[in-house]
Amino acid sequence: MDFELSQDHKVLQSSVRDFVEKEIKPIAIQIDEAHHIPEQLVLKMREMGLLGSYLPEAYGGAGLDILSYAIVVEEVSKACGSSGVLISAHTSLACDPIYQFGTEEQKKKHLPPLVTGEKIGSFLLTEPEAGSDVAGLATTYQKDGENYVINGNKIFVTNGGYRGTGILFASMDRSLKHKGISAFIVDLESEGVELLRNENKLGIRGSYTTAFALDNLRVPTENLLGSEGQGFKIAMETLNGGRIGIGAQALGIAEGAFERALAYSKERKQFGHPISELQAIQFKLADMYTRIETSKLIVYRSAWLKENKKPYAAESAMCKLHASETATYVTNEAIQIHGGYGYVTEYEVERMYRDAKITEIYEGTSEVQRLIISRALLS
Amino acid sequence: MKMLVCIKQVPDMESRFRVNSEGIWYDEQDLAFRMNEYDEYAVEQAIRVKEQLGGAADITILSIGPDRVVEAIKKGLAMGSDRGVHIKDEHLYQKDPWQVASVIAAFARGKNFDLVFTGLQSQDRGSAQVGVIVAELLGYACATTLVGFELSGEVVTARRELEGGIRGIVKFKLPAVVTCQLGLNNPRYPTLPNIMKAKQKELLAFPIMGFLSEESATATERMYPPEKKGRGLVLEGDINETADKLVSILKEKTTVLR
Numbered sequence: 001m002d003f004e005l006s007q008d009h010k011v012l013q014s015s016v017r018d019f020v021e022k023e024i025k026p027i028a029i030q031i032d033e034a035h036h037i038p039e040q041l042v043l044k045m046r047e048m049g050l051l052g053s054y055l056p057e058a059y060g061g062a063g064l065d066i067l068s069y070a071i072v073v074e075e076v077s078k079a080c081g082s083s084g085v086l087i088s089a090h091t092s093l094a095c096d097p098i099y100q101f102g103t104e105e106q107k108k109k110h111l112p113p114l115v116t117g118e119k120i121g122s123f124l125l126t127e128p129e130a131g132s133d134v135a136g137l138a139t140t141y142q143k144d145g146e147n148y149v150i151n152g153n154k155i156f157v158t159n160g161g162y163r164g165t166g167i168l169f170a171s172m173d174r175s176l177k178h179k180g181i182s183a184f185i186v187d188l189e190s191e192g193v194e195l196l197r198n199e200n201k202l203g204i205r206g207s208y209t210t211a212f213a214l215d216n217l218r219v220p221t222e223n224l225l226g227s228e229g230q231g232f233k234i235a236m237e238t239l240n241g242g243r244i245g246i247g248a249q250a251l252g253i254a255e256g257a258f259e260r261a262l263a264y265s266k267e268r269k270q271f272g273h274p275i276s277e278l279q280a281i282q283f284k285l286a287d288m289y290t291r292i293e294t295s296k297l298i299v300y301r302s303a304w305l306k307e308n309k310k311p312y313a314a315e316s317a318m319c320k321l322h323a324s325e326t327a328t329y330v331t332n333e334a335i336q337i338h339g340g341y342g343y344v345t346e347y348e349v350e351r352m353y354r355d356a357k358i359t360e361i362y363e364g365t366s367e368v369q370r371l372i373i374s375r376a377l378l379s
Numbered sequence: 380m381k382m383l384v385c386i387k388q389v390p391d392m393e394s395r396f397r398v399n400s401e402g403i404w405y406d407e408q409d410l411a412f413r414m415n416e417y418d419e420y421a422v423e424q425a426i427r428v429k430e431q432l433g434g435a436a437d438i439t440i441l442s443i444g445p446d447r448v449v450e451a452i453k454k455g456l457a458m459g460s461d462r463g464v465h466i467k468d469e470h471l472y473q474k475d476p477w478q479v480a481s482v483i484a485a486f487a488r489g490k491n492f493d494l495v496f497t498g499l500q501s502q503d504r505g506s507a508q509v510g511v512i513v514a515e516l517l518g519y520a521c522a523t524t525l526v527g528f529e530l531s532g533e534v535v536t537a538r539r540e541l542e543g544g545i546r547g548i549v550k551f552k553l554p555a556v557v558t559c560q561l562g563l564n565n566p567r568y569p570t571l572p573n574i575m576k577a578k579q580k581e582l583l584a585f586p587i588m589g590f591l592s593e594e595s596a597t598a599t600e601r602m603y604p605p606e607k608k609g610r611g612l613v614l615e616g617d618i619n620e621t622a623d624k625l626v627s628i629l630k631e632k633t634t635v636l637r
Contacts, residue, residue, distance in 0.1 A: 011577075
């Protein structure tokens with residue numbers, strides 16, 4: 001048993017950390033305020049290879065492991081939760097299902113433009129009436145010669161605004177419930193895909209959260225991912241992996257807020273002493289750090305389990321549950337330690353607090369995670 | 380074109396330093412280490428020469444120290460160097476610049492390196508001696524404090540940073556040792572694919588005993604944090620007078636208003 005990162009992982013960690021310090025941290029406030037990640041930054045993240053971390057070199061990826069991917073998302077999220085989820089949703093929710101379930105032809109065609117970031121990936125599952133209840137999808141498809149014709153609505157599509165490559169879920173027959181769902185690889189610039197809006201949100205405001213209407217969208221039959229009726233399984237397995245990414249994002253947000261709170265507590269003087277000398281602040285720091293460290297252990301362990309092809313569904317649910325609740329707790333306390341300054345944009349912890357909340361919601365709410373964990377215990 | 384880049388791994392300079400139990404160095408416990416910043420410029424410059432010359436150029440990265448320095452070597456490999464050399468030494472901090480330079484020269488002798496790059500100084504010891512001693516021991520030309528570097532055939536044209544904002548241009552023939560100043564270039568980030576490729580690159584390890592034959596020329600007697608001086612100068616009183624006073628201080632004691 002070894003709890004040390006390998007030297008290769010440390011090289012990766014410090015390289016990404018340097019990149020984030022220079023390229024992302026200085027503009028994180030601007031990204032939040034502009035509701036947009038500058039194209040120039042997306043380009044730099046592509047050049048760094050952040051969008052293809054664990055995908056094999058044969059498809060244009062870096063060929064690293066899942067732990068490397070978690071470290072990338074963590075380090076980026078320390079400075080900017082929006083940039084973190086861009087990488088996470090892209091990698092876990094679009095690249096991964098193609099890699100896991102795609103044919104060799106599909107992988108060769110769709111992965112290279114994704115892992116190099118020429119296309120940004122997204123996942124079109126949620127609908128106005130179907131969130132946690134995936135089997136209730138109302139988007140339907142019919143076969144028409146060499147095409148599938150898809151109609152319906154999709155909402156809360158992370159990265160949707162880039163109109164890159166989407167993994168889209170639709171039902172052949174709603175009465176079949178989850179057995180009727182299939183997955184498709186979709187070019188979101190296609191005719192029949194209407195971008196309705198990018199949502200205005202509490203946090204991760206630099207990340208696109210997009211609503212689409214699908215009106216007779218024609219998808220070639222070769223873009224069916226897996227087999228017909230396999231969509232529910234693809235969605236669930238994809239989300240299992242995605243939770244490692246969101247756990248890493250939540251971990252990074254928590255660490256970013258903690259670093260600031262710790263530094264501030266040593267600088268800020270009240271009653272003639274740094275507030276870090278007050279036990280009320282010391283205990284907060286101790287609680288925050290304890291939760292961060294336990295989150296890190298379970299995020300890294302989930303990544304290790306997936307990498308080693310061991311069952312990881314319950315662990316990834318626990319890592320996402322624990323890290324996301326840690327993120328909202330730690331960012332909240334970070335504001336409290338900053339006092340009034342914590343409420344001010346310039347000090348950044350207010351943004352991290354807003355960014356943290358979504359990690360308890362997307363890719364399965366905390367309630368769904370508890371359901372998954374308890375089912376694993378009791379089945 | 381054979382190039383050698385000598386790098387050191389140093390603590391993150393934002394660390395809190397404590398003197399170790401021997402009283403001659405800092406306590407390494409709980410410190411995070413990274414490549415000496417000056418050496419990053421050295422690695423980058425070597426890679427630029429390689430890019431300029433194409434396939435015929437070859438870069439060896441060398442570092443002396445305990446196992447942790449392999450991280451810095453791997454970063455150099457991921458930036459684009461060809462092979463790493465780790466000279467293993469658990470007690471590097473006890474060696475003076477003369478010994479360190481002698482070890483590097485002992486490694487490099489007979490290997491026909493055309494160019495040796497290193498940082499101007501290390502961020503932890505800061506002696507700025509190792510590069511120049513290596514040049515002397517190998518009988519190479521040497522230029523220090525480089526902020527500009529151009530190679531044309533066998534001739535290097537280097538821009539040096541001098542005190543008071545002055546620059547100097549020096550020309551010299553290979554083989555040569557150059558020490559690199561901050562701002563020489565813009566060191567690249569190792570990309571993820573290059574971090575992966577670096578895992579396949581040759582990494583040789585040698586015990587230091589094979590290269591160490593010199594006694595130290597200087598010995599550190601004591602390392603200590605300086606006594607805390609009194610607080611800084613506080614100007615008080617009428618705002619116009621204090622403003623005038625501030626301007627005159629800035630004029631007399633700094634270059635800000637010259």
